[in-house]
Amino acid sequence: MLFFLVSCFSFMLLKPMGTLSNVWFCEEVVKFLALWFRKGRNAMMKSDVKSKLEKVVEKEEDICLLDLPDLTLECIFERLTPDGLCSMAAVCSSLREKCGSDHLWEKHMKQKWGGLIGSAAYKEWQCYIASRNKASLLMNSRKKRDFRGKFSTIRQLLLNRSKGNEDDRRVGDASAMSSVMDWFLSLESGKFWFPAQVFNREVQNGHVGFMLSCYDAEVSYDCSTNTFSARYPSYPSHGRRIIEEDIEWNRLRAPTVDTPPYVLHVSDCLHDLKPDDHFEIQWRKSKEFPYGWWYGVVGHLETCNGSESSCHCHDSETVLLEFKQYTSGSRWRQTVINRKDHREVGNEEDGFYGGIRKLYSDKEISLWKSLWPSSTLE
Amino acid sequence: MVKLKSNDDKEFEVEEAAVIQSEMIKNMIEDGCATSVIPLPNIDSKTLIKVIEYLNKHINMGKAAETGEEDDLKEFDEQFVNMGWEELFDVIMAANYLNIHELMELCCQSAADRLKNKSVRAVREMLKITNDLTEEEEQEIINDAPWAFEGPEIDDTVN
Numbered sequence: 001m002l003f004f005l006v007s008c009f010s011f012m013l014l015k016p017m018g019t020l021s022n023v024w025f026c027e028e029v030v031k032f033l034a035l036w037f038r039k040g041r042n043a044m045m046k047s048d049v050k051s052k053l054e055k056v057v058e059k060e061e062d063i064c065l066l067d068l069p070d071l072t073l074e075c076i077f078e079r080l081t082p083d084g085l086c087s088m089a090a091v092c093s094s095l096r097e098k099c100g101s102d103h104l105w106e107k108h109m110k111q112k113w114g115g116l117i118g119s120a121a122y123k124e125w126q127c128y129i130a131s132r133n134k135a136s137l138l139m140n141s142r143k144k145r146d147f148r149g150k151f152s153t154i155r156q157l158l159l160n161r162s163k164g165n166e167d168d169r170r171v172g173d174a175s176a177m178s179s180v181m182d183w184f185l186s187l188e189s190g191k192f193w194f195p196a197q198v199f200n201r202e203v204q205n206g207h208v209g210f211m212l213s214c215y216d217a218e219v220s221y222d223c224s225t226n227t228f229s230a231r232y233p234s235y236p237s238h239g240r241r242i243i244e245e246d247i248e249w250n251r252l253r254a255p256t257v258d259t260p261p262y263v264l265h266v267s268d269c270l271h272d273l274k275p276d277d278h279f280e281i282q283w284r285k286s287k288e289f290p291y292g293w294w295y296g297v298v299g300h301l302e303t304c305n306g307s308e309s310s311c312h313c314h315d316s317e318t319v320l321l322e323f324k325q326y327t328s329g330s331r332w333r334q335t336v337i338n339r340k341d342h343r344e345v346g347n348e349e350d351g352f353y354g355g356i357r358k359l360y361s362d363k364e365i366s367l368w369k370s371l372w373p374s375s376t377l378e
Numbered sequence: 379m380v381k382l383k384s385n386d387d388k389e390f391e392v393e394e395a396a397v398i399q400s401e402m403i404k405n406m407i408e409d410g411c412a413t414s415v416i417p418l419p420n421i422d423s424k425t426l427i428k429v430i431e432y433l434n435k436h437i438n439m440g441k442a443a444e445t446g447e448e449d450d451l452k453e454f455d456e457q458f459v460n461m462g463w464e465e466l467f468d469v470i471m472a473a474n475y476l477n478i479h480e481l482m483e484l485c486c487q488s489a490a491d492r493l494k495n496k497s498v499r500a501v502r503e504m505l506k507i508t509n510d511l512t513e514e515e516e517q518e519i520i521n522d523a524p525w526a527f528e529g530p531e532i533d534d535t536v537n
Contacts, residue, residue, distance in 0.1 A: 062467075063467045063468060064506060065467065065507065072471070072474050072482075072486070075482060075483075076486045076489045076490050077490075079486060079487055079490035080493065080494070081494075082523075083495075083526035084495070084526075086519065086522070086526035087498055087501070087527065089519050090511070090516050091498055091502055091505075092502070092507050092510050092511060093510050093515075095507070096515075182522075224525070
C-alpha cells in the first residue's frame with residue numbers, strides 16, 4: 001500500500017503540474033498520506049498497549065464456564081438431565097444456545113421416547129410444527145405491518161426474495177424450524193397429542209371387553225403423574241370421543257404397522273402359520289368401527305389330535321385361531337380362517353376378523369403375556 | 379522418566395508409565411518427539427501438579443481392579459475433584475489439552491453434579507455469569523418446561 005502510494009506520488013510529481021485541478025489533487029494526496037501515517041502510528045501504538053493490557057487482564061481473570069471449548073462443554077452438558085438442561089438454558093443467551101443443541105437432546109429423546117415414538121408420531125409432529133409456524137408467521141407479518149408501515153413490508157418482501165423464500169420453505173419442512181428440544185418438551189408438557197396404540201383399552205374406565213387387544217388412539221403425557229391420557233376415535237353412532245386417563249407406560253406402544261385403524265391390513269404370513277404360533281389379528285365389531293389388534297395363538301384343528309408327530313395342521317387350507325383369555329365355551333374363544341384367500345371374515349353378530357401379523361419377536365410375545373387378565377373372560 | 383515444563387517455567391519429572399495416560403504425550407513419545415523436556419504452554423504449574431497427582435494415583439488402573447483397591451481409587455477421585463470451580467475448569471482444560479480421557483470424564487461429571495438441581499439464580503452466581511436474556515426470553519424458556527424450575531429439589535444455595 002505504502003509502496004503504491006509513494007510511487008503514485010512520485011509519478012504525479014514528475015508530471016507537469018499545469019492545471020489547477022492537478023495541484024488540488026496533489027494537495028489532497030499529501031494530506032491523505034500525512035493522515036494515513038499518523039493513523040497507522042496511532043493504531044500501532046494502541047494495539048501495543050492493548051495487548052499488554054490484555055495480558056495483565058488474562059492473568060488476573062479466572063477461567064469461566066463459557067471459556068471452555070464447545071466439545072468440553074458438551075462433555076459436561078451431556079451428563080445433565082433434561083430438567084438440568086432446561087434450567088441451564090435459562091441462565092444466559094450463550095447457554096440457551098448451547099443447551100438447546102440437537103446433539104444433547106437426541107440422547108434424552110431416544111432414552112425416554114424412543115420406544116413409543118414411531119413414524120406416525122413423527123409425521124404428526126411435522127404437521128403440528130408446520131401449522132404452528134404458519135400461525136406464528138401470520139402473526140408476525142401482521143405485527144410487522146402494524147409497527148413499520150408499508151415501506152418496511154416491501155423491504156421485507158424484497159429481503160425474503162433475496163433469501164430465496166426461506167420462510168416459505170421452512171413452513172413445509174418441520175425439522176428446519178424445530179429442534180429436538182422443542183419436540184421433547186412438547187411431548188413432556190402434554191401439549192402435543194400423538195398417535196400410539198393402547199393395550200387393554202378402557203380397563204381404567206372399568207371395561208374388561210378389550211382384554212388382550214391393542215387399539216389406536218391419540219395420547220398425551222402428563223409428567224406430574226408419569227401417565228398418559230388417550231382419546232379414542234368417536235363411533236359414528238355414538239358421536240362422542242371416549243377418553244381414558246392414568247394409562248401407564250407399559251400399556252402403550254408405537255403402531256407396529258403403517259396400516260391405519262380403518263384400513264384392512266394385508267396379511268403376509270398366512271402360509272407360515274402353524275400351531276403354537278403367536279399372532280395379532282385385526283378385529284372390529286362392525287364395519288363402522290375401527291380395527292383393533294387382538295392377541296392369539298394358532299391352535300390345532302378339530303381333526304388333529306395335537307400330537308407333534310401326526311399333526312398336519314400346517315398343510316390344511318384352514319387355520320384355527322384361539323383366544324385363550326376367553327373360556328372354552330365362549331363365542332370369542334376361537335375362529336377359523338382360510339389360509340389361501342383370507343381377507344376379512346365375520347358377521348355383524350361376532351364381528352369381523354381382518355389382517356394377521358405373525359409375532360416373531362419374543363419381546364412382543366412376552367409383552368402380550370404380561371397383560372394377561374387375572375381371570376378368564378366369558 | 380519424562381520431563382514436563384509448565385507455562386511458568388517449572389519442570390516436573392513423571393514416570394513414563396504415568397504420563398502415557400495422556401494420549402498427547404503418549405503420541406509424542408511414540409513419535410520420538412519427547413527426547414528432552416516437553417513444554418506445556420497451556421498449563422500452569424499449579425494445575426500441572428494436580429494433573430500429575432492424578433496420573434500417579436491412576437498409574438495402575440488395571441491392577442487396582444485385581445487387588446481390590448478400587449474403593450481406594452474411588453475415594454481418591456472423590457477427594458480429587460473437591461476443588462473450586464476455577465481450579466476445576468483449569469484441570470478440565472489441561473485434561474482436554476493433554477487428552478487424558480478418564481480425568482476429563484471425572485471432572486466433567488463433577489461439574490455436572492454440582493449443577494444438578496441448582497436454581498438459575500444459583501448457577502449464575504456460582505459461575506459468575508451475567509444474565510443477558512430479556513425477561514420475556516427467560517419466561518419463554520420457563521413456560522416451555524415449568525416443571526424444571528419448580529419443586530422441592532431445586533436448590534438455591536451456591537455451594
